[in-house]
Amino acid sequence: MKRHIFIILIVLCVLLSACGEKAVSDPLESSITVYRLLRSEYQTNGELLLPEKIALDGADPVSQAVSALAETPVSDKLQSPIPKGVEILDAERNDDSVTVYMNSAYLDAEGIDKTILDSCITLTMCSIKGIDYVTICVGSEIVSNKLTPDDILLFNTITSPKKAQMRLYFPKTSGSALGAEYHTISFDEDNSAERCILDILLKGPTSADLKNAFPEGVIVLSVYTQDGVCSVSLSGLPAEDSVPTKKDAELAVYSIVNSLTSLANVKSVQILIDGEQVQSLWGFDISRPLIKNESIIGSAAVK
């Protein structure tokens, strides 16, 4: 049921943005989302972890996240994701990542329990503004490196053969990297999945942390996929000299490429301007088909 509500909310958000209304910035900006484990009797709809927003009280958000993860939840439905004996000793923030130090009992955790623990730490830490990934260490030894929320599927994103939720990529407002956002894609014979993805990309994101990759007025002339290469023909692009930096161009191109290559049948993307193959877009080389670029996702530091 919760999942349905979540889906409906997302659909509503998409609809709202379709009406031209930009999603207003989160009123709870000074809050984090803690992920905890649902007790097995409440895992009725495919959900395993339950997010819960908590307000920050001004102190260091990382240490507040650590204590929120460690404490026993108030609700009967939830339990702490940290197994018995395991402890979070410390957590330290470096720019856009957090390194979490665990006690040695962490090394004994294995299988699904370890995955749940890693996921809860990662999701919770990355809900702090500016944090993109998490590294987990025991002593000085790195056990799990560069965990991002992107690595975790919280529920079955495929609703029906013609409808699914998938991650679409938009440039972050900081302009340094791409951020992912879940959108509901529903397609049919008349309206392909590729077309649907591009429509959403041009409409823009719902999150305040992300921004539009292309200026208003850009339209998709055509989109078709052949032999794993998806050809996208854009039109209405502003002139080269009026434009943004080469970095902006790279982000815009990869927001299309990375989003479209999330489709199983698309291996690479060829971007055309007004139906013509061109050398570059705003100085970024698009003469050849481009494949997915994982390194541009999350943090610019990860190259």
Next chain:
Amino acid sequence: MKRLPGVSTFTNSVQLKFAVTFLVLIAGLMVMLNSYPTIVSRDLVFASKQTSLQNQAGVMSSALSTPDELTSDTVLEVMGLLDLRSLTRVVVTDENARILYDTAQLDPGVGRYALFSEISRALKGKIVCYSVYDGKAFMTSEAMPIRNGGLTVGAVYLYEYDAAQAELITNIQTNLRNITLILGIISIILMFIFSRALTLRITELARATKIVSEGNYEYRIKISGSDELSDLGSEFNNLTQRLKDTEELRRRFVSDASHELKTPLASIRLLSDSIVNSENMDIVTMREFVTDIGNEAERLQRTTEKLLSLSKMDSGIGFMREKIDLKHVAEKTLHLLSPLAKENRLTLSAELQRGCCIYGNEDLIYRIIFNLAENGIKYNMPGGQVKILLFREEKSVVLVVEDTGIGIPEEDVPHIFSRFYRVDKARSSDAGGSGLGLSIVYDAVMLHNGSICFEKRENGGSRFIVKFPAYLCSDEEKTV
């Protein structure tokens, strides 16, 4: 709060109550009809989905239980051999819930962690199946562990989105809804017609009662059918008929009574006027007139006395009751009447048994015997006979008064006990009759829970048979 009279009669009417009851019943049945088959068929689909998905998951799970380590490549190789077309999504994970294989076309999650509750439970060794029906499709998910040498090395997750079965159920539901809607409308119309028909008859009864209570005793209800309402209607008609008869009787009694009182009063007025107006009236004539006035006054007195006793009997109060020996009363009456019999040259005889006791009022019993015997004497011919018999017959006391007189014409027999009814008008007035004698007898007998009947004697004359319930006195029982 004031309401329109029409509205209030409708909201208070039997028809509305009837209609509401039936509406509730029909609504309940419709809800049943609409929900039950859907629930049952949905559960059936759930069960079949679970079985089929479990079978497929079982096949995959055992196919993947190879001694080799599970990797994306080995899984891909095995899954390539299986037919997965009916499934919307198939996910295979290793023991850390990392996805090794995913059939999703949109954003497949290979390499990521699948934190679905189904997979989490499967990795703990359980087989999980969930089925959801949202009105458009059946969404079934199934997860099963992959075991290798007693260890769980991974999990298979299947998801199926089935809109075809759901459409089938939706169609059934739509059909059922349409059918129930049509049936509902028909039954509501029929219910209104039937309830109207039923309540119309009740309304008709109420209207008839009102009409009759306003004084129109001629009104009758048309009876149709043979149910309780028809019975009620015919009872109503009977009641109205009796009301009408009683009313007629009362009216006739009042007019007869006033007529009876008017005649002697008019005579008295006429006679007294004659005396006042004639200046030279001789003493003999005057005496004659005054004697006539006296006679008329006496007649007036007799009539009023009889009327009084009749109305006293009508009200049925003020009569002391005690044990009476009828023989004793009859003897007294005979004694009183013997001068009259002698005057008319009649034989008055009696055969009276002993021990004929009843419980009643002596005055009334006396009047019964006296009136019957006096009638026998008055309407008789010189040399005739009047006979009184008294005897016991089982639990009754029987009094028979018979005469050899002029008898009663056949057509008058049904009316002889009616008030002011005279068989022979001329003769009765001469004999000083008022037409009340037999009425008094009848009422008095009824007051004693007795019965009276009249029959013709074989050789002319009449016979009255009166029966009273006998009073069983304790000393008599001793002798018996």
